[in-house]
Amino acid sequence: MTRSIRPVRLAVPDLLGLGLIGLRTRPARAILSALGIAMGIGTMIVVTGIPASSQAALVEELTALGTNTLQAMATPDRDPPAQLSESAVGMVRRIGPVTAASAVANTHTLVRRNDRLDPADGSGLTVLAARLDLLPTINARVRSGVWLTSATADFPTAVLGSVAATRLGIADAPTGRAAPQVMIADRRFTVIGILAQTPLSPDIDRSVLVGWEAAHAELRFDGHPTVIYVQCEESQLEVVRGVLAETIAPERPGDVIVTRPSDALAAKRATEKSFSVLFLALAAVALIVGGIGVANTMVVSVLERRSEIGLRRALGATRRQIRGQFLTESVVLAAIGGLAGTGFGLLTTIGYAVWQEWPLVVPAQAAVAGVGGAVVIGVLAGAYPCVRAARLTPTQALATV
Numbered sequence: 001m002t003r004s005i006r007p008v009r010l011a012v013p014d015l016l017g018l019g020l021i022g023l024r025t026r027p028a029r030a031i032l033s034a035l036g037i038a039m040g041i042g043t044m045i046v047v048t049g050i051p052a053s054s055q056a057a058l059v060e061e062l063t064a065l066g067t068n069t070l071q072a073m074a075t076p077d078r079d080p081p082a083q084l085s086e087s088a089v090g091m092v093r094r095i096g097p098v099t100a101a102s103a104v105a106n107t108h109t110l111v112r113r114n115d116r117l118d119p120a121d122g123s124g125l126t127v128l129a130a131r132l133d134l135l136p137t138i139n140a141r142v143r144s145g146v147w148l149t150s151a152t153a154d155f156p157t158a159v160l161g162s163v164a165a166t167r168l169g170i171a172d173a174p175t176g177r178a179a180p181q182v183m184i185a186d187r188r189f190t191v192i193g194i195l196a197q198t199p200l201s202p203d204i205d206r207s208v209l210v211g212w213e214a215a216h217a218e219l220r221f222d223g224h225p226t227v228i229y230v231q232c233e234e235s236q237l238e239v240v241r242g243v244l245a246e247t248i249a250p251e252r253p254g255d256v257i258v259t260r261p262s263d264a265l266a267a268k269r270a271t272e273k274s275f276s277v278l279f280l281a282l283a284a285v286a287l288i289v290g291g292i293g294v295a296n297t298m299v300v301s302v303l304e305r306r307s308e309i310g311l312r313r314a315l316g317a318t319r320r321q322i323r324g325q326f327l328t329e330s331v332v333l334a335a336i337g338g339l340a341g342t343g344f345g346l347l348t349t350i351g352y353a354v355w356q357e358w359p360l361v362v363p364a365q366a367a368v369a370g371v372g373g374a375v376v377i378g379v380l381a382g383a384y385p386c387v388r389a390a391r392l393t394p395t396q397a398l399a400t401v
Contacts, residue, residue: 021325023333026301030333033296037337037377038344040288041370045345045362052361053353068099068234069138069200071259072244073227082255083224088248089131092228095247097236102137103225104128104207107215111208112183113168123167126207127184128226129215130159137229138201145173145193152192153211156218158182159193161205170194184208187218201229292381299385301329310394319390326389330382331375338374342367 023030072092074082084103085091092101107129110122134140135147146152148159160170160182170180173193180191189210198204215221228248232240245256309322346362353360 020329020332023329029300030336034333034337034340036292037334037374038341041338041341041374042345042348043341044373045342045367045370046348049345049349049362050352053349053358054356056361057356057358068231068237070230070232070237070241070244071201071227072230072248073257075255075257078255082249082252084226084228084248084256086223086225088225088228091247092230092244095232095240095243097233097240098230099233100133100137100231101228102131102134103228104130104134104204104209105212105215105221105224106226107184107210107219107221109185109219111164111168114181115183115186117183123164124206125164125167126203127219128204128207128209129212129219129221130209131212134209134229135195137231138198138204140198140201140204141196142193143172143196145175145179145191147193148209148211154213154217155211156184156187156189156214157192157211158184158189159195159209160191161195161207161209162197163205164208165194182208184210185219189218203227299388301326301385305389306392309389309392313392313394322392323386323390326386327379327382330385331378334374334378334381335371338371338377341374342370345370 072084072088074084076082089101089103092098105128107127109127110119111125111127112119112121112123130148132148132150132153135142142159143162145159148157160168160173165171168182170182170191173179173191181188182191183189189208195204195209210219212221216223230240230244241258244258245253248256312322346367349362350360
């Protein structure tokens, strides 16, 4: 009995060796074809990485404006006047998503630079009793001097908002020498700090802040907060806003006004949803152009190497082996371009982010998609040429010799 002869399957190293023949013999054409793929992949990495880093920087700036912050205050023009309870801050802190809560209270007193000025002239400033945890809750910081502490809050000390410091003519709060003083009511308060501008709470800029206990002792403060500042998990902001009034005043929630989420939150969410569709379209066009270049190279390669194909077919190479050779060449060519483009795109993104001092955000999926996309392009671009090469019979191929 005669046994049917089965064609030998090429091992992977042999297949790679055959696939690299065309690249080694025509390096200039291979480089130009791979360059088309590299441009497309590099463009894709850049147009996803740079906008992502820019977006991260913008999100950080918007977050600093208090996108997770709410304010609650008593409803004005009520008869009798509405007041927030002294325990309101503690009740707010028990809301699950709330991460921080603090408060200020209007002491209804006037501040002057010294006792020689008109007692009725408060320079348009407000004297507020402040809790010690106010600054982190409203994302504020001290520009000069120090903030109130548990040691200084019980004594007649004050911290000025940025506008208040300007109106009172106090440039800084020096350390190591006599600190300036201001008159609040008929009592002298020592200025120990000046705040930087607080975009989130402009009312704080026009205020003089004193300790809660000092306001009790020196200014006859009744202990009822005027404004409660709340920080919560950003994703739960609307939920917290919905229950805040009922938590602060369960009997009369209508006596409490809760500010709507910051406009910065809407901007942040719009930023997170936006995407560079135009740039991605340009990257897709570049990829298509690169794929066409690879396909063109492979078609020309088949035409130029018909004699090689015919000789291999005459020596026993199967159509499957011919297809494998040219498909491997196409995939290797595209993969080289993909790796080069991914490296170029990553380096460009990193360099630009560092130059702009942005957070470095390089989408890992973009890098993986870059190389994977190049391989897919190689398969698609090489599909027709490899099938065409495999269909050549030995006589057809050798007829051109």
